[in-house]
Amino acid sequence: MGDGTIVGVIPAAGYATRLQPLSCSKEVLPIGGRAVMDYVIDRMRLAGSTEVRVVTRPEKADVIAHAEAIGATVILANPATPGESFVAGMAGLAPEDIVLIGWPDTLWEPEDGYVPLVQAVEGGREIALGLFETPDLERSDVIGFDGSGRITGIHIKPADPPSNWIWGCAAARVRALGGLEREEWPGSFFDSLCQNGVELHAVQFSDVWLDIGTKEALEQAIAGREVRDP
Numbered sequence: 001m002g003d004g005t006i007v008g009v010i011p012a013a014g015y016a017t018r019l020q021p022l023s024c025s026k027e028v029l030p031i032g033g034r035a036v037m038d039y040v041i042d043r044m045r046l047a048g049s050t051e052v053r054v055v056t057r058p059e060k061a062d063v064i065a066h067a068e069a070i071g072a073t074v075i076l077a078n079p080a081t082p083g084e085s086f087v088a089g090m091a092g093l094a095p096e097d098i099v100l101i102g103w104p105d106t107l108w109e110p111e112d113g114y115v116p117l118v119q120a121v122e123g124g125r126e127i128a129l130g131l132f133e134t135p136d137l138e139r140s141d142v143i144g145f146d147g148s149g150r151i152t153g154i155h156i157k158p159a160d161p162p163s164n165w166i167w168g169c170a171a172a173r174v175r176a177l178g179g180l181e182r183e184e185w186p187g188s189f190f191d192s193l194c195q196n197g198v199e200l201h202a203v204q205f206s207d208v209w210l211d212i213g214t215k216e217a218l219e220q221a222i223a224g225r226e227v228r229d230p
Contacts, residue, residue: 004096004173006118008044008052009089010037010072010104011082012063025063027056027104029212031222035066036212037104040169044100047114047171053089054104055079083189087181095175098122101186102169108132109208116203117171125201126176127190130169132209137161139213141187143202151200154191167202168209 012027028035041052054067055075067074079085090099098121100114113130120128129151131143137158144153144162155162167187183189194200210220 004094004098005051006047006049006098006100007090007093008041008049008100008102009086010040010052010054010102011079011085011089012037012054012056012060012067012104013077013079013085014082025060026212027054027060027063028066029105031107031212036107037063037066038070039107040102040104041070041072043111043114043169044102046112047100047118049100049114055085055089081181081184083183083186084181086177086186090174090177093174095173097174098171099174099177100169100171103211105212106168107208107210107212108168109206113169113203113205114171117169120201120203121171121173126198127170127172127193127200129167129190129200129202131165131202131204132168133164133204133207134166134209135164136209136211137164137166139211140166141185141190142166151194151202153194154187156185156187156191165204166209168205 027037044052052072053075054072055077056063057078058076064074075089077088079088098118117128117130139157142155142158142161142163143151143165144155146152180189190200
């Protein structure tokens with residue numbers, strides 16, 4: 001089967017319109033004394049990622065400088081959507097390689113969350129999702145389940161959430177993500193796979209999840225309520 005190289009990909013080309021005005025790019029906002037993007041990068045490296053690729057626009061000089069300073073690879077691009085951003089970050093990877101998908105503005109536990117996702121992919125799953133239980137559902141990708149716990153769909157920012165679980169990170173073979181650029185959000189892509197009969201493997205992690213994409217969430221993160229790393 002071949003395990004493939006493990007590469008982390010982080011989309012950092014957005015404009016953070018909900019948080020403006022900011023004195024720096026959202027991805028390098030200091031949380032707990034560190035740039036917020038460092039937390040997901042740590043988690044990718046803990047799972048064996050030999051390279052972390054940060055996809056960002058040429059004008060985001062602070063993101064570029066920080067990514068280079070911590071040993072990440074900078075991919076310069078102007079993606080129109082997160083889907084395009086992830087695809088830009090996967091350029092040149094082999095079909096059997098494993099890509100770790102993560103968001104640079106999220107804080108979550110456990111620290112080793114990518115490990116069981118990688119193990120699932122190496123064990124034969126094409127895609128494995130990390131799930132988190134959270135009340136912050138109306139701006140998340142919410143998971144629908146059937147009676148046996150199998151994923152039946154992913155609902156993007158639903159007005160009527162079917163569960164309290166969202167996906168927040170993922171591991172997948174590169175070959176399983178073909179066509180991702182055609183969807184604005186990875187969650188929409190995963191849902192289309194699900195609707196076409198592809199079984200999505202998932203691991204339920206914790207209720208520690210925070211997306212700092214709103215001013216209220218950012219204030220919560222700065223207050224230290226969701227940062228447990230030393």
